[in-house]
Amino acid sequence: MRTEKIKLMCITGVFIAITFIFTAYLHIPSYTGYTHIGDAFIYIAACLLPLPYAAAVGAVGALLADCLTGFAIWAPASIIIKSLTVLCFSRKNEKIICLRNILALIPAWFICIFGYYIYESIITGNFIAPLAGIAGCITQCILSSIVFVTLGGALDKIKAKNYIFKSERV
Numbered sequence: 001m002r003t004e005k006i007k008l009m010c011i012t013g014v015f016i017a018i019t020f021i022f023t024a025y026l027h028i029p030s031y032t033g034y035t036h037i038g039d040a041f042i043y044i045a046a047c048l049l050p051l052p053y054a055a056a057v058g059a060v061g062a063l064l065a066d067c068l069t070g071f072a073i074w075a076p077a078s079i080i081i082k083s084l085t086v087l088c089f090s091r092k093n094e095k096i097i098c099l100r101n102i103l104a105l106i107p108a109w110f111i112c113i114f115g116y117y118i119y120e121s122i123i124t125g126n127f128i129a130p131l132a133g134i135a136g137c138i139t140q141c142i143l144s145s146i147v148f149v150t151l152g153g154a155l156d157k158i159k160a161k162n163y164i165f166k167s168e169r170v
Helices: 002-024 039-048 051-068 072-088 099-103 105-124 129-157 160-164
Strands: 027-030 033-036
Touching (some): 002 051, 033 129, 039 051, 039 072, 039 129, 039 160, 129 160
Antiparallel strands (some): 027 033
16 A cells, blocks of 8 residues: 555656646746646646646646746646646546546636636736736647647557556556
8 A cells, every 4th residue: 555655656746747847848938927738747647646646746737837937926826727627537447538538628628718817817906908818728728638638549559557557446
């Protein structure tokens, strides 16, 4: 049991690092934030890891990216939004890319787009100007979804989920 927890913590740490890299270093500035594909790795983590570990990937990966790239004002929203996003996905299927997880992209997009819109509206006191940032959020959701489906499909082909969790019932 202890080795399984250590294994989960190690996998979580790797996903936090990957999420951070693809969020902080591979992003395009847009409106008042930036557009990135780091969400794809949060989605994959949510399909592989138990809920608390997946939520940690989303919260900590996004928090580090925001704080270490000069966008710390977005950190509170990112912690909540990315933690909520993982609730949309399921790890119960044999495969990462299944109908359930593809359909999960829709509420994940909703949480991201409207979560950041509402947060920016609150911190600026303006509900009109933040509408300009929605295009960047939509682009981020679409690009992250493409990476998620592509990478998740590749991981399914090599049966990565079974390999990683061979001693644990998935």
